Amino acid sequence: MRDFHLPGRSATFATNGMCATSHPLAAKAAIDILQQGGNAMDAAIAGAVLLGICEPQMTGIGGDCFVLFTKPGEDQIHALNGSGRAPKAADAAALRAQGHATIPLNSAHAVTIPGAMDAFCQLSDDHGRLGLDTLLAPAIHYADQGIPVAPRVAHDWPTAGKMLQGHGLRHFMPSGTPPKPGEMFRAPGQAEVLRRIAKDGRAAFYEGEIAEDMLATLNAMGGAHRAEDFAAQRCDYTTPVSGAYKGANLVEHPPNGQGATAILLLNILKHFDIAAMDPFGAERVHIEAEATKLAYDARNRFIADPAHTTRLDHMLAPETAAKLAALIDPNKAMAAAKPLSEAVHRDTIYITVVDRDRMAVSLIYSIFHGFGSGIASEKFGILLQNxxxxxxxxxxxxxxxxxxxxxxxxxxxxxxxxxxxxxxxFGVMGGSYQSTGHARFVSNLRDFGLGPQAAIDAPRAFADPTGLKLERGYGTDVAQALADKGHEVITDPDAIGGAQAIQIHASGVLEGGSDPRKDGCALGY
Incomplete structure (x- = not known):
């Protein structure tokens, strides 16, 4: 039990249904959908689409999603890949010939076809109850009427807003300055897009005037996108991957997501007595940091489009983890993994919902970097991911x-x-941190017996190519001990990531946790 003398957040308990996400209005919308007779899939879709209005720097209908879910009364976990593809005419050799070593972040070359809206339509058709007109109504309302900007969103806006360009500035920062907490943000163009999808389904987004609006903007900026690229976008049902850790089984989405990296990380940590360490001490941070470097090096080598990922079995094999664990020196830091082409980012939303039938949905939805590519379509203001x-x-x-x-x-x-x-x-936002965040959350639960809220609240560290980022929740003694082991310790002014979780107890009680690093909450009824 937490110390009630100190600032903190209690877990949320309920029995009929629960949502945990990063904005309270989205959590409320999800619960409203459940109380209208919708199921967890309906509620997750409604909350996720609304989050694109609540947190436009993090996500939106120009982005991608991945989903894990169960069906009512079942424990089999299903997966859906709602990520988009590069246009057919995309050409790495052409970009290399132009002198690029990496894909320019705020160029049309970085824009893949948005996959999330196709996924939401498919999931609603296959697994929902209420229909898109009901599910999209909350987002349409707030996009039209406006939503007060929340504190964390206002904190992110000045930095993320530097990516905005052209029509992106006009739609997302029309005054030329970032909004302050409590100021209103409106997206009437997106409201019209959602009204058309509610009426005509996915074709309203991927064909016709809305697709043409996106295409015209991209082509004017040198993009190779064509109408057939949008029309051909389809999500895929896939088979999850999993790995055991101390009595629990971690289930992840398969590639092209990096979920296998979290499983590999935990497989490495099995070779150390993490439970005997100080949960918030330097020894644990060091071992996790070293395991992260090794697991992310494997990620950078192997994870790709499913048709091109050929070493997944090797990555998840116990022998691979054993060999990597043997490389860790308990007293000395190794060099960080070679960076991937991606720049550092921490921009994503996550929502999880469990309903009265114990259907569970775990959904993550993003435009990648803050405000994605910074490119928005001219008429409707659809912000496109990079x-x-x-x-x-x-x-x-x-x-x-x-x-x-x-x-x-x-x-x-x-x-x-x-x-x-x-x-x-559960899910952990925060860009590349997410695999480390998953492993850290599971370890907090299984090694130290923390509940979901305490596991989320606990301080975080992350070893990336720039150094070892350490939240201020760690003491100066921990930072010094890590520096003594050779880590380049960085005290980042921003918190690391954000997490949401719902624990389904055998008694039937639901226990929700929501990260205080974000604006949201766990809400049940």
Missing amino acids: RGAGFTLEEGHPNELAGGKRPMHTIIPGMLTEAGRVTTP
């Missing part, structure tokens, strides 16, 4: 940019099972 920057231009690499290919993705939904029963849908 997920293509997740490709590499290295010739022959499995993740090399090519037409019709999906890039390596950092966004990953997660679920935990125990003895075959789904116990915890």
